[in-house]
Amino acid sequence: MRIGVLGTGNMADALATHWVRAGHEVVVGGRDAAKAAALAERIGAAGHGSLRTAAAYGDVALAALPYGAGAEVVREVRDVLDGRVLIDCGNPVGPGFTLLTDGGPSAAQRLAAAAPGAHVVKAFNLCHEDVWRMDPPVFDGRPLAVPLCGDEEEALVRVRELVKDVGCEPFAAGGLERAGLVEATAALLIGLWVAEGADAQSIAPPLAYATGLQGGQVR
Template sequence: MRIGIAGTGNMARVLGARWVRAGHDVLVGGRDPGRAGELAGRIGARAGTLREAARHGRDAVLLAVPYAAAVGVVSGLGDAVRGRTLIDCTNPVGPGFVLETAGGPSAAERIAAAAPGAAVVKGFNLCHESVWGLTPPVFGGRALAVPLCGEDEVALEAVRGLVRDLGCVPVNGGGLERAGLLEATAAFLIGLWMGEGVDAQAIAPPLEYAGVDVA
């Protein structure tokens, strides 16, 4: 797959490295050419501008910038993201673990509005970047599940493949209108992990005890 990465931070580094190792053609783009070149050299990718990353990402473009910059970056890309699968891994979580988009629309929906013609998929936002670097992320014998929210089935299938490349299991999270729930989950879990030192897995029972009909 041809993957463009818009951003040069930790998520760009870790996910980009994993996808390069999986055999994908990755181009890292950033506002700072030197920083983009340095990161690309570290992970075995190519480097360019943000627009070049979007144009390169014929199969997927990872938006790996802080949420505060995300809408501005996407708006600046214009037609370069039209027809692209745009993966939103941002978390609109502010000080005190508060959801900055409370009341809506979600971060993913705002990004989609700034990128008409792109197929936005929300995902990869529930874990610290260090988790994505594990090979593979398996805990207690169970592979990490990665919920995805989106509308376009072709885009979702592309991202499912990228999830599997990490050794993880893609999970259907519903349409993009449910991305806000995924973002709120991230805010809540981060608050438990970092604010309270609580193992968040302990708050949910196994499926067989969840009181739902799984037949």
């Protein structure tokens, strides 16, 4: 697969490293040419260039951009994103772990509005970049699960493949209208991890108990 990476930060580095190792052709794009060149060299990418160069490259583009800049960048290159899959891994989380999109469209929906011809999929936003650097992200023998939100089945098929190339298991979280729920989950989890030092995994019971039917008892 040919993948253009928009951004040169930690998320771009972590995810693109996996995809290069899996044999995909990756081009890194950024506003800072030197940073794009350095990242491309470090991970063994096929090339580097501007944000437009990366957006126009191949089948899939990863928007590894800060919230606030993402929609602006995507709007600038929307003409070359037509028909391409656009992965949004960003989180609209502000000071105090507040959800910056509260009451409005999700960050992923804002990218979709900025580039109406692109097929946006929300993914990879629930973990710190250090988790994505793991090879693979497996905990107690269990691969990390990655929820995906998107409206186009062909786009979801491509992103599922990329999730598996990171060593994770994809699962369907609904259409793009549900991306806001995944982003809100990130705001909640980040707050619990950072502010409370809580093990967020302890929030959810095992699946056998989640329905209330464990042991034949309904509560």
